[in-house]
Amino acid sequence: MFLPRIFNExxxxxxRKRLSELLALNEKNKEFxxxxxxxxxxxxxxxxxxxLRDMGRVELGMxxxxxxxxxxxxxxxxxxxxxxxxxxxxxxxxxYLKNETEDRIDxxxxxQIMKEKFDGECAGSVELLKSRLEEFAERFxxxxxxxxxxxxxxGNGS
Numbered sequence: 098m099f100l101p102r103i104f105n106e107x108x109x110x111x112x113r114k115r116l117s118e119l120l121a122l123n124e125k126n127k128e129f130x131x132x133x134x135x136x137x138x139x140x141x142x143x144x145x146x147x148x149l150r151d152m153g154r155v156e157l158g159m160x161x162x163x164x165x166x167x168x169x170x171x172x173x174x175x176x177x178x179x180x181x182x183x184x185x186x187x188x189x190x191x192x193y194l195k196n197e198t199e200d201r202i203d204x205x206x207x208x209q210i211m212k213e214k215f216d217g218e219c220a221g222s223v224e225l226l227k228s229r230l231e232e233f234a235e236r237f238x239x240x241x242x243x244x245x246x247x248x249x250x251x252g253n254g255s
Contacts, residue, residue, distance in 0.1 A: 115142060115159050122163060126170045130177055133166075137181045144185040152192050161191060161204055168212050174221025186223045187211065190230060197234035201241060 119138045126132060133141070141162070149156055165187050169175055175183050194207060202210075210233070211226065219225040 112139075112142075118159055118163065119166065122166050122170075126166065129170050129175075131170050131175065131180050132177075133181065141181055141184055141188075145188045148189045148192050152196055154192055154195070161208075162188070164205060164208050165191065168208050169215070172212070172216050172221065174216065183223065190223065190227055193227075194230050194234055197231070198237050199241075202237070 116135055116138055119133060119142075120135065123132045142159075145162060162184075165184060169183065169187060190211060191207065194211070195202075195204075198207075211230065214229050214233075215221065215223075215226050219229060
């Protein structure tokens with residue numbers, strides 16, 4: 098049967114499209130001395146897919162990856178030597194936080210929060226970023242619970 102062959106060709110086509118989308122970002126990132134090679138992109142996508150699998154998430158597009166690249170390429174704490182490893186770790190932090198906040202924060206907003214903390218109080222430390230974002234997620238969940246409870250009280254009082 099030709100079905101496996103068709104699926105394989107579709108998969109290859111999707112991989113090529115993703116690769117070309119991410120390679121296109123190199124034009125802007127050259128300003129910051131940051132360029133991803135095709136092999137680095139493949140490695141990063143592989144790491145991203147593992148994070149998604151490990152966290153029980155599904156993501157069909159590459160918008161989060163593209164936005165992480167766009168936003169974090171401007172960080173003074175990312176250079177050509179740590180660029181790929183930082184992007185891999187930032188994917189992990191992002192998807193962890195998406196789970197911890199139950200997807201209640203918009204992707205772009207979450208990436209901005211990550212960037213502000215990374216460049217600010219965390220001074221480029223991913224470990225410190227994870228810690229600060231765990232605290233953020235805990236506060237976020239408590240606030241969301243309070244809002245839900247407050248909303249229920251108002252509805253029950255009518």
